[in-house]
Amino acid sequence: MKPILKAEDLQVAFGGVIAADRVNLTVLADEVLAIVGSNGSGKTTFVNVCTGYIKPRRGEVYFGNTALSRLHPRAITRLGIARAFQIPQLFAEHTVLENLLLAAAARRGFWRPFSAISRPCYLEEAREALGLLGLEGCASQRAAQLSEGTRKLVDIAMALALRPRLLFMDEPTSGVSSDEAIVIMEAVMGALARAGITTVFVEHDMEMVRRYAHRVAVWESGRVVAQGQPHGILHDSQIRESIAGMA
Amino acid sequence: MKGPRALLWVCLAAAAVAVALASPWASFILTVALAKGLAALGVALLLRAGLMSLGHALFYAAGGYGAAYLARWLGVTDLLLLLGAGFLSATVLGLFTGAVLVRYRAIFFAMLNLAASMVFFSLVTKLYNLTGGSDGMPLPVPTMFGLKPGQGLFYLTLACVFVCAGGLRRYLDSAMGQGLGAIATNEIRLEYLGISVNGLLFVNYAISAGLGGLGGALAAIAIGHVTPELFFWTTSAQLLLGAALGGAGSVAGPFAGMLLLEGVRTAASQYAPLLWEMAMGLCALAVALFVPQGLSGIVDLPQQWKRAVQ
Amino acid sequence: MLTPIVIDGLSDAALLFLVAVGLTMVFGVLRVVNIAHGSFFALGAYAAITLGLWAGALGLSQALSYGALVLSALLVAALFGPLTERLCLRATYGRGEIAQMLVTFGIFLILDDVQKLVFGVQERQNDAPLSLLGVCNLGGIVYPVYQIALVGLAVVVAFSLRWFLRGTRAGKLVLSVVHDAEMARFSGIDTAKVSVAAFTFGVFLAALGGSLASPITGAAPGMSAEATILAFAVAAIGGLGRVEGAGLAALIVGLGRAFAVYYAPAFDRATPYLVMFAVLLFRPQGLLGVVETRRL
Ligand SMILES: Nc1ncnc2c1ncn2[C@@H]1O[C@H](COP(=O)(O)OP(=O)(O)O)[C@@H](O)[C@H]1O
Ligand SMILES: [Mg+2]
Numbered sequence: 067m068k069p070i071l072k073a074e075d076l077q078v079a080f081g082g083v084i085a086a087d088r089v090n091l092t093v094l095a096d097e098v099l100a101i102v103g104s105n106g107s108g109k110t111t112f113v114n115v116c117t118g119y120i121k122p123r124r125g126e127v128y129f130g131n132t133a134l135s136r137l138h139p140r141a142i143t144r145l146g147i148a149r150a151f152q153i154p155q156l157f158a159e160h161t162v163l164e165n166l167l168l169a170a171a172a173r174r175g176f177w178r179p180f181s182a183i184s185r186p187c188y189l190e191e192a193r194e195a196l197g198l199l200g201l202e203g204c205a206s207q208r209a210a211q212l213s214e215g216t217r218k219l220v221d222i223a224m225a226l227a228l229r230p231r232l233l234f235m236d237e238p239t240s241g242v243s244s245d246e247a248i249v250i251m252e253a254v255m256g257a258l259a260r261a262g263i264t265t266v267f268v269e270h271d272m273e274m275v276r277r278y279a280h281r282v283a284v285w286e287s288g289r290v291v292a293q294g295q296p297h298g299i300l301h302d303s304q305i306r307e308s309i310a311g312m313a
Numbered sequence: 314m315k316g317p318r319a320l321l322w323v324c325l326a327a328a329a330v331a332v333a334l335a336s337p338w339a340s341f342i343l344t345v346a347l348a349k350g351l352a353a354l355g356v357a358l359l360l361r362a363g364l365m366s367l368g369h370a371l372f373y374a375a376g377g378y379g380a381a382y383l384a385r386w387l388g389v390t391d392l393l394l395l396l397g398a399g400f401l402s403a404t405v406l407g408l409f410t411g412a413v414l415v416r417y418r419a420i421f422f423a424m425l426n427l428a429a430s431m432v433f434f435s436l437v438t439k440l441y442n443l444t445g446g447s448d449g450m451p452l453p454v455p456t457m458f459g460l461k462p463g464q465g466l467f468y469l470t471l472a473c474v475f476v477c478a479g480g481l482r483r484y485l486d487s488a489m490g491q492g493l494g495a496i497a498t499n500e501i502r503l504e505y506l507g508i509s510v511n512g513l514l515f516v517n518y519a520i521s522a523g524l525g526g527l528g529g530a531l532a533a534i535a536i537g538h539v540t541p542e543l544f545f546w547t548t549s550a551q552l553l554l555g556a557a558l559g560g561a562g563s564v565a566g567p568f569a570g571m572l573l574l575e576g577v578r579t580a581a582s583q584y585a586p587l588l589w590e591m592a593m594g595l596c597a598l599a600v601a602l603f604v605p606q607g608l609s610g611i612v613d614l615p616q617q618w619k620r621a622v623q
Numbered sequence: 624m625l626t627p628i629v630i631d632g633l634s635d636a637a638l639l640f641l642v643a644v645g646l647t648m649v650f651g652v653l654r655v656v657n658i659a660h661g662s663f664f665a666l667g668a669y670a671a672i673t674l675g676l677w678a679g680a681l682g683l684s685q686a687l688s689y690g691a692l693v694l695s696a697l698l699v700a701a702l703f704g705p706l707t708e709r710l711c712l713r714a715t716y717g718r719g720e721i722a723q724m725l726v727t728f729g730i731f732l733i734l735d736d737v738q739k740l741v742f743g744v745q746e747r748q749n750d751a752p753l754s755l756l757g758v759c760n761l762g763g764i765v766y767p768v769y770q771i772a773l774v775g776l777a778v779v780v781a782f783s784l785r786w787f788l789r790g791t792r793a794g795k796l797v798l799s800v801v802h803d804a805e806m807a808r809f810s811g812i813d814t815a816k817v818s819v820a821a822f823t824f825g826v827f828l829a830a831l832g833g834s835l836a837s838p839i840t841g842a843a844p845g846m847s848a849e850a851t852i853l854a855f856a857v858a859a860i861g862g863l864g865r866v867e868g869a870g871l872a873a874l875i876v877g878l879g880r881a882f883a884v885y886y887a888p889a890f891d892r893a894t895p896y897l898v899m900f901a902v903l904l905f906r907p908q909g910l911l912g913v914v915e916t917r918r919l
Contacts, residue, residue: 138504140505149505155919157495157503158498160491160498172503173507176489179516181488183490363720419656420658420720420863421907428899432893550728587739591736593729594729594730597726598726598730602715
């Protein structure tokens with residue numbers, strides 16, 4: 067398979083804390099890559115760098131031939147990289163449908179001052195993204211009123227509505243009961259596979275990793291300490307110990 | 314939803330015309346109030362994005378001075394040209410200040426707008442030869458296609474109100490308009506949808522400056538005179554409170570708020586000049602503490618109840 | 624030529640610091656930018672002048688007008704601090720910036736008219752603190768000693784504030800609430816009381832600035848708006864919430880304004896704002912401010 071994203075020698079430090087320490091990682095086209103590691107090991111930081119929220123002190127991320135480290139999140143998004151967040155980032159005062167309409171409009175021509183956001187083509191796309199995750203029922207609810215699990219789903223649906231080539235998901239199941247988690251992951255991963263979207267997801271639940279990941283990368287103190295097939299990695303006792311530190 | 318709202322607008326217009334026909338004095342007051350309402354609508358656009366401008370008088374005044382300069386330098390008296398000059402000068406000024414100011418948020422945005430308007434206030438007051446100093450400048454009695462318009466200015470103002478309100482309603486229903494509320498709640502997500510938050514704010518700022526200029530030009534022509542007071546922070550305060558009192562939630566709100574406030578101001582200037590700021594202050598407290606949606610929130614209450622029942 | 628500009632600049636800087644320090648302290652502690660700050664500054668000035676003149680009229684010792692400077696600040700703080708925080712500000716905590724700005728702006732507007740109603744629209748002045756200390760001759764130019772002493776006074780205020788916040792129990796209590804309100808509440812601190820106390824202390828600082836400045840500036844309508852804008856400019860240049868920053872910014876603006884008075888008088892009043900625009904353009908967080916990024 068072809069590489070789609072390549073991180074080379076990334077370094078990030080916050081004051082004295084080294085959050086990325088010479089990170090090298092390649093994401094292959096069409097794969098599902100899981101990132102695991104204890105709290106504070108730098109997983110979110112890696113996603114932040116790849117999506118332009120944090121500028122690395124050193125190193126570079128390539129998406130195809132495009133260097134990403136100097137681009138804004140919006141420019142990276144427009145290249146076809148989307149992101150779902152550890153803490154859902156929604157427009158709290160808008161309804162779920164309006165949240166998705168904004169995403170659909172953002173993809174297809176946002177800057178039209180006199181064309182209604184609820185025009186049929188946007189509506190269709192927004193409904194479709196909701197449908198992928200079984201969210202039709204709460205379309206008219208205000209985002210601020212949703213339960214944590216639903217907020218996570220809406221957050222992911224917004225990323226999906228952008229129809230990215232590569233999707234980062236930061237702990238899609240954290241803060242969600244384990245019963246709910248299975249339902250969420252089933253829906254999300256099914257939709258991603260059908261749409262053929264390359265996926266990188268940060269995950270604490272090894273069961274989910276075993277089920278959905280093609281490959282795993284293990285983080286520890288800002289470094290990638292191991293990567294490979296899920297069954298090989300998850301059976302390595304040293305690695306299990308290092309992951310055991312996590313919540 | 315469309316029916317009652319349209320009806321409301323028609324009633325408002327009919328009431329305005331009726332009052333204006335009753336006396337020239339009333340038509341003058343209404344003209345100024347509606348002109349200020351246009352500027353307040355501009356302030357409301359910014360409020361929607363979660364930004365509070367304490368210096369919108371800058372554009373209101375720029376509109377007035379733009380029209381006055383056209384008359385002074387080129388001897389133009391045509392009403393539409395004067396209006397165009399006011400609108401354009403405020404918009405251009407808005408493009409420049411907006412390019413810098415949309416990068417700031419919260420109190421920084423509020424105070425930098427205030428500072429910008431006060432810098433202009435102090436310069437306009439001091440550069441007597443260029444601006445007439447604190448005496449200001451006169452505006453000519455306007456003509457329209459060579460005719461003296463009489464009450465025409467009032468009807469033109471009313472037309473401006475309807476055109477702007479209609480246009481703004483469509484703008485607020487577009488993705489860009491909805492994006493303003495999104496800025497207020499989550500800028501980061503908007504950036505992660507591929508939208509430039511500052512770009513959207515910039516466009517919005519320019520529109521809001523243009524509205525300020527249009528309102529300022531209309532008011533200046535009605536009054537027949539511009540003074541540096543137009544730049545002063547008390548003018549900004551009135552525009553802000555008109556918007557907040559009416560509510561940024563609908564395009565009608567700022568006009569309603571401004572009609573009310575201008576009424577209070579007219580009464581205060583006659584009977585209790587030392588209570589005008591206090592009245593504005595009480596409005597600010599009332600809106601902030603008790604009715605965050607302003608008057609338009611009260612108008613929308615039945616709709617909210619209906620939604621709650623569903 | 625240079626010496627008088629520098630001396631003017633320094634004494635102007637002292638005034639500017641006194642205007643700004645309360646605003647920046649309250650923001651640092653409560654995360655509230657108090658638009659009514661300038662009103663409290665003006666009330667402090669009016670109260671000091673009125674008290675001083677009363678003392679003079681009663682035939683009391685003129686030296687009492689120095690006591691009046693501090694007493695008036697205490698009065699203003701006691702009268703307005705708790706009232707404002709309890710009745711108005713508290714309702715806005717956690718409700719977003721617009722509500723907070725509207726509330727403090729509303730208080731500002733109300734107090735502006737209250738001042739006119741109570742103290743009239745004439746300019747007021749009490750020279751006693753100025754004339755008692757006499758004048759001195761620096762580099763061939765005569766200055767009131769009080770104007771020079773104000774520089775020292777500003778330094779004293781800066782260091783006492785630092786000592787209060789870092790070196791006393793009360794100060795540490797305040798800082799702990801700032802650092803993590805949830806944690807502080809958990810460990811049994813009454814955060815509501817701390818908020819009232821901190822805000823009242825901020826009002827005291829604002830009023831003290833006004834009263835100490837009043838022998839030089841007098842008091843007149845319009846003073847509060849100017850004080851609020853100046854205070855914000857100085858605080859923003861230095862980094863909102865940073866007391867040391869306010870000191871540095873006051874020096875820069877004070878000296879800048881003194882130079883402008885000599886070389887470009889049309890711009891003297893605009894100088895603080897122009898400096899603010901210039902600084903914020905390149906350092907939006909101010910000279911000593913730190914950037915806070917939201918964690919995702
Ligand atoms: N904005 C920030 N400022 C300071 N330190 C940060 C910031 N973001 C992350 N860190 C620190 O960097 C380290 C890695 O954090 P993060 O990438 O969020 O870890 P993870 O997602 O693996 O739990 C942690 O020690 C965290 O405290
Ligand atoms: Mg994380």
